[in-house]
Amino acid sequence: AQTVTQSQPExxxxxxxxxxxxCTYDTSESDYYLFWYKQPPSRQMILVIRQEAYKxxxxxxxxxxxxxxxxxxxxxxxxxxSQLGDAAMYFCAYRSPNSxxxxxxxxxxxxxLLTVNP
Amino acid sequence: NAGVTQTPxxxxxxxxxxxxLQCAQDMNHNSMYWYRQDPGMGLRLIYYSASEGxxxxxxxPNGYNVSRLNKREFSLRLxxxxxxxxxxxxxxxxxxxxxxxxxxxxxxxxxxxxxL
Numbered sequence: 001a002q003t004v005t006q007s008q009p010e011x012x013x014x015x016x017x018x019x020x021x022x023c024t025y026d027t028s029e030s031d032y033y034l035f036w037y038k039q040p041p042s043r044q045m046i047l048v049i050r051q052e053a054y055k056x057x058x059x060x061x062x063x064x065x066x067x068x069x070x071x072x073x074x075x076x077x078x079x080x081x082s083q084l085g086d087a088a089m090y091f092c093a094y095r096s097p098n099s100x101x102x103x104x105x106x107x108x109x110x111x112x113l114l115t116v117n118p
Numbered sequence: 119n120a121g122v123t124q125t126p127x128x129x130x131x132x133x134x135x136x137x138x139l140q141c142a143q144d145m146n147h148n149s150m151y152w153y154r155q156d157p158g159m160g161l162r163l164i165y166y167s168a169s170e171g172x173x174x175x176x177x178x179p180n181g182y183n184v185s186r187l188n189k190r191e192f193s194l195r196l197x198x199x200x201x202x203x204x205x206x207x208x209x210x211x212x213x214x215x216x217x218x219x220x221x222x223x224x225x226x227x228x229x230x231x232x233x234l
Contacts, residue, residue, distance in 0.1 A: 004160070045161075045208065045225035091160055104149060104212050104221055105176065108160030 002027045004094050006109035013082045014117050020067075021077045021112045023092030033095040034068070034075045035106065040088040048090070051075065079114075087116045121145065124209050124226035131199045131233045139194040139229050141209030149212040150192035151176075151223065152184060154205040161208060167192050199233045206230050 003026045013019035025034070036048040051059045051068050058066050063083075067076045079086055092109040122143045131137055143150065148169045153161040153176075163176030167186040181203060183195045196203055207229045214221035 009158075043206065043228040045210075045223075047222055050222075093160075104214070104223075105151075105163055105166065106161075106223065108162075110158055110160050 002029075002032075002094050002096060002107050004092050004107055004109035006090075006092055006112050008112045009110070010113045010115070012115040012117060013079070015082055015084060017082055018078060018080045019082055019114065021079075021090050021092075021114065023075045023077070023109055025073050025075065025092075025094050027073065027094065027096075029096055034066075035093040035095070036064070036066070036075075036077045037091045037093060037108075038086075038088045039091065039111070040085075045091070049077070082116050084116050084118060087114055089113050122209055122211055122224050122226035124207075124229050126229060127227065128230050129232070131196075131231065133200060133233060135199050136195065136197050137199065137231075138196075139207055139209070139231075140191070141193065141226060142191045143209075143211040143224070144190065145211060145213065145224065146189070147211035147213055147224075148189070149214070150186065151210040151212070152182075152192070152194045153208045153210065154178065155208060155228070156205050164194065164207075196231075199231075201233045204231060204233045 005024045032053045034051045038046045038048045049061045049064050063080045065078045089111045091111045093106040125140045151166040152164040155161050162178050165184040167173045170189045173184050185193045209226040210223045212221050
């Protein structure tokens with residue numbers, strides 16, 4: 001079974017600075033999908049960014065970007081120009097290619113709590 | 119613009135009591151999911167429903183039952199609640215564009231359940 005590990009239970013960053021959240025995963029599959037979800041205090045999970053493993057290019061979404069290192073099985077999230085609204089729990093998640101379509105299932109890491117200091 | 123709606127948002131039960139968590143989505147999605155979130159853990163899949171009329175076990179199904187009442191609604195039932203079921207429960211539905219294998223889960227706001 002795939003596992004997802006987030007080694008940083010908590011991180012903090014100063015407003016306007018950059019922070020990187022780490023995620024590693026274990027899989028024997030060659031093709032898969034990776035995600036970062038944000039969970040603010042409101043509790044609702046929000047998709048931040050996704051990466052298809054077959055794509056060489058790292059995904060970016062505005063101030064959010066990933067560093068995808070397939071050989072190292074690493075998928076870190078970089079948040080640039082951090083804002084107070086970025087404070088949240090961040091979860092890394094993995095989806096197997098065999099769980100596509102109606103069999104779609106995600107495996108989540110334990111999360112990293114990000115604090116943004118003004 | 120409701121998306122995924124869960125009720126109740128908070129509930130306190132005594133051990134042995136039963137209750138049902140309700141979930142409804144208005145996005146015409148086929149697949150729906152129930153996850154639980156515990157402190158220091160990620161989300162773990164309890165049950166899912168790929169389409170109306172079908173349900174399947176996830177990672178942690180013991181102690182739970184589900185019903186896919188129709189395309190919109192997917193309920194989670196605890197027949198005899200135990201303290202180990204104290205958790206935050208999330209319902210989600212899947213948007214899956216036709217002809218693709220990618221998709222996105224949309225989550226409800228969660229239901230905090232405490233079993234004493």
